[in-house]
Amino acid sequence: MASKQRIMEAAVRLFAANGYHGTGVEELSSAVNLGKGALYHHIGSKEALLFEICHTRMADLVTQAGRVQAMDVNWQDKFRLMMRMALRDIADHPLEWTVAFQEFNALTGQRRAVVQEARDRYEHIVAEVLHAGAGAGEFHSLHPLVTKGVLGMYNYSYAWIRSDGGKSPEDIADLFTDTLLEGISERG
Amino acid sequence: MASKQRIMEAAVRLFAANGYHGTGVEELSSAVNLGKGALYHHIGSKEALLFEICHTRMADLVTQAGRVQAMDVNWQDKFRLMMRMALRDIADHPLEWTVAFQEFNALTGQRRAVVQEARDRYEHIVAEVLHAGAGAGEFHSLHPLVTKGVLGMYNYSYAWIRSDGGKSPEDIADLFTDTLLEGISERG
Numbered sequence: 233m234a235s236k237q238r239i240m241e242a243a244v245r246l247f248a249a250n251g252y253h254g255t256g257v258e259e260l261s262s263a264v265n266l267g268k269g270a271l272y273h274h275i276g277s278k279e280a281l282l283f284e285i286c287h288t289r290m291a292d293l294v295t296q297a298g299r300v301q302a303m304d305v306n307w308q309d310k311f312r313l314m315m316r317m318a319l320r321d322i323a324d325h326p327l328e329w330t331v332a333f334q335e336f337n338a339l340t341g342q343r344r345a346v347v348q349e350a351r352d353r354y355e356h357i358v359a360e361v362l363h364a365g366a367g368a369g370e371f372h373s374l375h376p377l378v379t380k381g382v383l384g385m386y387n388y389s390y391a392w393i394r395s396d397g398g399k400s401p402e403d404i405a406d407l408f409t410d411t412l413l414e415g416i417s418e419r420g
Numbered sequence: 421m422a423s424k425q426r427i428m429e430a431a432v433r434l435f436a437a438n439g440y441h442g443t444g445v446e447e448l449s450s451a452v453n454l455g456k457g458a459l460y461h462h463i464g465s466k467e468a469l470l471f472e473i474c475h476t477r478m479a480d481l482v483t484q485a486g487r488v489q490a491m492d493v494n495w496q497d498k499f500r501l502m503m504r505m506a507l508r509d510i511a512d513h514p515l516e517w518t519v520a521f522q523e524f525n526a527l528t529g530q531r532r533a534v535v536q537e538a539r540d541r542y543e544h545i546v547a548e549v550l551h552a553g554a555g556a557g558e559f560h561s562l563h564p565l566v567t568k569g570v571l572g573m574y575n576y577s578y579a580w581i582r583s584d585g586g587k588s589p590e591d592i593a594d595l596f597t598d599t600l601l602e603g604i605s606e607r608g
Contacts, residue, residue: 251440254442308605370606385573389572408569411562417558418557418559
């Protein structure tokens with residue numbers, strides 16, 4: 233495996249287990265059997281590594297969401313497909329998402345701004361689907377804060393979802409989506 | 421302020437900002453102007469501090485949820501009151517909850533087991549309300565995994581909710597609860 237790839241995987245593992253601030257460059261370099269000089273040659277800095285992890289996942293999610301957004305299906309299906317895609321990504325990359333959600337605050341300056349922008353972009357795409365879907369008469373008209381609740385419902389799964397669990401990520405996403413669409417209240 | 425209290429507040433601030441593993445005992449002791457000896461006298465160990473933070477919030481949430489559980493109201497109202505209570509607690513203690521959610525994995529052995537038990541207990545209470553409410557004809561019969569989605573919806577608010585925001589935590593909880601009860605799908 234290429235050095236860069238090996239370093240990324242070790243960083244994901246160490247950051248997820250011990251946190252960004254709790255992972256020393258020494259630990260990283262010994263995990264991949266490289267001297268500190270060689271390590272810095274490949275990664276630039278520890279923060280650049282954290283940025284790479286957070287940004288790769290977020291940017292990928294935005295790309296996939298954009299693909300769904302452009303599909304020729306109704307808004308409810310668009311929402312459903314987007315959430316399936318999100319849970320599949322989280323289940324396939326649970327450690328990366330643990331780092332992306334839990335260590336984001338350790339990013340600074342431009343790196344933080346770029347990842348924040350991708351997070352905002354994703355939230356905006358989901359909000360747009362809910363908003364446009366309401367305009368088309370497929371969803372109730374929803375308060376903007378509802379988007380944050382919806383994102384929490386699906387995204388917090390990074391803490392417990394695994395792709396090898398009993399239910400597939402897509403089935404879990406559909407379970408949540410059906411719950412959200414139909415509501416939990418039993419009506420007469 | 422008593423030393424123990426000052427130490428707790430500094431630990432919450434430092435753990436939330438730099439992570440548990442990223443916070444040194446030296447940093448803690450200089451933040452509260454105590455020698456390492458005096459610090460250890462008050463707290464025992466850094467992990468004991470983390471335990472105290474996580475356990476206080478979780479145990480408190482369980483206590484409050486138990487109080488709501490015992491109320492003489494219907495299941496939908498019980499659920500509504502429980503979620504109001506949860507969002508109020510999260511908004512009043514955002515840094516403590518950041519630590520409790522993000523640094524929980526740093527706990528080991530018995531300390532971890534005790535906090536995990538409180539987490540499970542809270543999840544169980546919410547699951548029970550949904551289950552019993554379904555039995556009483558107030559909720560649809562829900563797959564057990566839905567509880568996890570519901571918890572994510574409200575709990576992930578630690579990342580953005582503040583008690584001094586435009587909407588009160590109780591109003592935000594009600595917004596989410598109304599969404600969840602009625603569903604987002606526009607029917608006929």
